[in-house]
Amino acid sequence: MLFLPRFDYEEPRTLPEALDILSDLRSDTKVIAGGTDLIVNMKKGSVDPARIVSLKRLKGIRGITRKKEIVAIGSYTTAADIARSDVIARSFPVLRKAALSLGSPLIRNRATIGGNIATARPAADLPPALIALGARIKLRTKGTNRTVIPDVFFIGPGRSILGKDEIITEISLSTLPPFTGADYIKLGHRAALEIAIVAVASRITLDSPDGVIRDARIVLSAVAPTAVRALSAEGALLGEYPSDELFAKAASLAMNDCSPVSDIRGGADYRRDMVRALTIRTLANAYREACGQGVGL
């Protein structure tokens, strides 16, 4: 049996109170949300905080709300909450698909979106979809307030710009322009309880159902120290009419927009090949959705 080291535990009732506790940087303090990363890491001994601050009782950081064009997701919202939200299913089906590929049903009932971002795992399932959708992350400390995009939030495996005294409070998304479609595909050895070998999220916006591509994002995951955008592949799509040949060309470019490593989950060459395959597939599905034909799960 794996035991947890000792630590102090605080359960603030308000966000200011939580930020106040975190602002005391003398003690090594960690925030806990769902605990599905933190508790595992503490059991394995890779982190050993002296104090844990629980976000459980804070009001206003869980749930999904829509105000006009903006959908706000509280950082304590679980992957299961996201997967069953009608607002998400209607406006951002790609995020629903990403949430459903995270862990297992049991893990999803605890794992939060804030925790999935804060851990900064290279293969985390929600960031690729969030980057593709142009999400914004709200961060707070006792005295500061900032909003950043996920593209700049991640620095490397387990590393981000998140300060020790900072809390992710909300993730916000603007509703997408018409004729937009997106898809996320995660490649793993099995369907549940699996960390991605490669994952790709793509989004395209067309001028009109039979028009050119006006905007495109392709995000590659598990093939670089952080999720990365395939910028040369994106560039190849802009202003062009969608076609199988165009998607194949973009996918070949995407293979060089990443820097995969070989490990026990897959070789670098295999990963590059899979980047190409998944880029073609996600673009084709995104295109189908952009034309109003829907994308299957």
Added chain:
Amino acid sequence: MKKIITVTVNGTEYESAVNPNMTLARFLREGLGLFGTKEGCGVGDCGACTVIMDGQPVNSCLVLAVEANGSAIVTIEGIGEGGKLHPVQEAFIEAGAIQCGFCTPGMVLVAVNLLENNPSPTENEVRQALSGNLCRCTGYQKIVEAVERAASKIVCGERAGEL
């Protein structure tokens, strides 16, 4: 420092002083003597420690007991009534879905929760619901059959009750 928590387990309210580093799985087993909840991997991979927390199945090895303060927990000990097995438990026995039994409490609780929310699941929905629970013995087929059998038992039972 110990924290006082109040947790409702299988309908009974318990007040208890626990160390923050006590997991819910260990609290149920060592604190309350409810040994039906098993601990396998301890890191969220196997589902042997599954309990229902506020209506949702979770891995109790990854939940701190202090985080369960104020919650309602259902363990395998809490699903039968008056010494009678739950229809899902009966179906597991009838279908031969139990071998060593270590995964069974978690499997049964996930199935009970699934059937409460979706009384007539498809085979695919059953497999999806059980995808966080590993079994080293049965090969899963009989577990899936047991859940399907339980679904028809419960639906038929309710119809019989209406007649």
